[in-house]
Amino acid sequence: MDKAIGVFDSGIGGLTVVKELLKLLPHEDIVYFGDTARVPYGVKSRETIIKFSLENTLFLLQKNVKVIVVACNTSSSLALPVIRQHFKIPIIGVILPGAKEAVYATKNGRVGVIGTRATINSGAYEQEIKRLDNKIKVFSQACPMFVPIVEEDWVNDDIALHVAHKYLAPLRGKNIDTLILGCTHYPLLKPKIHAIMGRGVRLIDSAQQVAQEVRQVLIQEGLLSKNKKKSTREYFVSDEVAIFANVASRFLGEKLKDVKKAGVC
Amino acid sequence: MDKAIGVFDSGIGGLTVVKELLKLLPHEDIVYFGDTARVPYGVKSRETIIKFSLENTLFLLQKNVKVIVVACNTSSSLALPVIRQHFKIPIIGVILPGAKEAVYATKNGRVGVIGTRATINSGAYEQEIKRLDNKIKVFSQACPMFVPIVEEDWVNDDIALHVAHKYLAPLRGKNIDTLILGCTHYPLLKPKIHAIMGRGVRLIDSAQQVAQEVRQVLIQEGLLSKNKKKSTREYFVSDEVAIFANVASRFLGEKLKDVKKAGVC
Structure with missing residues (x-):
């Protein structure tokens, strides 16, 4: 049996990565947790x-996967080196693909990064960018309220604009031309972030780049599916399925089928 | 050795109950999780x-407690009957004390309840109020963004006022004279809630009533401490201590000492 691509996230935001994987690699089976x-x-x-993150990895390994995508910026920022240290399977995070794209996109060498408090405090994006090009200046800002706003479905509300303004004000004076959306929830706030940062600032949402990276790794390792039949998708969550399914379709762009509950702890 | 009062919460909000317990029952030892x-x-x-909630209860039982306070509205709303069904120790929740106080306080028989989505969807407050006095009309509203706002320390920001206005607008037309703050985080938003609901609406914060209820139960069961020496307090959390201690003092009203990490899962 062909092995699947394993993807995990802290919740549902990682489905934005699944969406891109389905587009780019339609013949690959996917298991999401x-x-x-x-x-x-x-x-x-x-x-x-x-x-x-280690527990989630272990869960996916038991589902017969050939590669694991850490589709969560917070996990990627803090846990990726430890996961790679312990497990043999290829592990792909979201930080390096996003950092590469930002380094490629910036013209003036001034890049902003927004994310959760844990992601920003880790300095993971800044480290990767500096490793790729140490002349680039990086300006970071944690935006903890963005996730609740997306989950509450207030992205079109004026409150979203006020909150975005409050967080992004410190970045507006920094003359950045590129801004990394370092959390899978943030692409849903793109219109508000554009409104505040101006159209001249390119917003980097790493989901597409992550899918490209997965494809590269599968080719390198000789793991690309030779299957031409319709691929399978399995979704597992640690809380009740009903709670998850409601919001999930906004991230995936289609209705989820085959969602199952699975306890990791 | 004297047994302690065990208190648990999903996070740090339950410290508002500990604060009242320390005032009312200064000779009782407390273990918080x-x-x-x-x-x-x-x-x-x-x-x-x-x-x-069952796992948290089990954790406290191993700490030699004589009574357990579920200092979390969400746990109290959904898990209290199951906890009581399984464990012999007296269990005190926060719903009944708050409901009693609201029934006592209302003059016009119109009571509002705000809380997390899980608390509001459970209908727990409404059931308790109706059981005490079935002529009272209850109007409920989930306010999911209030917790992140308190944790982000934006309680004095205009955004808090916008968010409060958005959630409370449906309650303003209901002519309520009493509003239950059905989440331990909400008392920190009292000024904004007062500003929107008007001074004529009494805000019920059940922490004091819960402490009274604990005292009653200890007297009834003959479990009051005979100790006159200074009591002990132990705080356990399932995540890192540093992350917890920062915000916790805002709830407890004093600096926390002796916080330890403890894994429940």
């Missing part, structure tokens, strides 16, 4: 995020 | 909230 019982990760400590 | 690794509960399912 969303840790909806313990979401969010972005306000928690490094140690806890690593523990949860 | 905050499930900061899995916080919040209010957006999660009944089944998950029950599972976590």
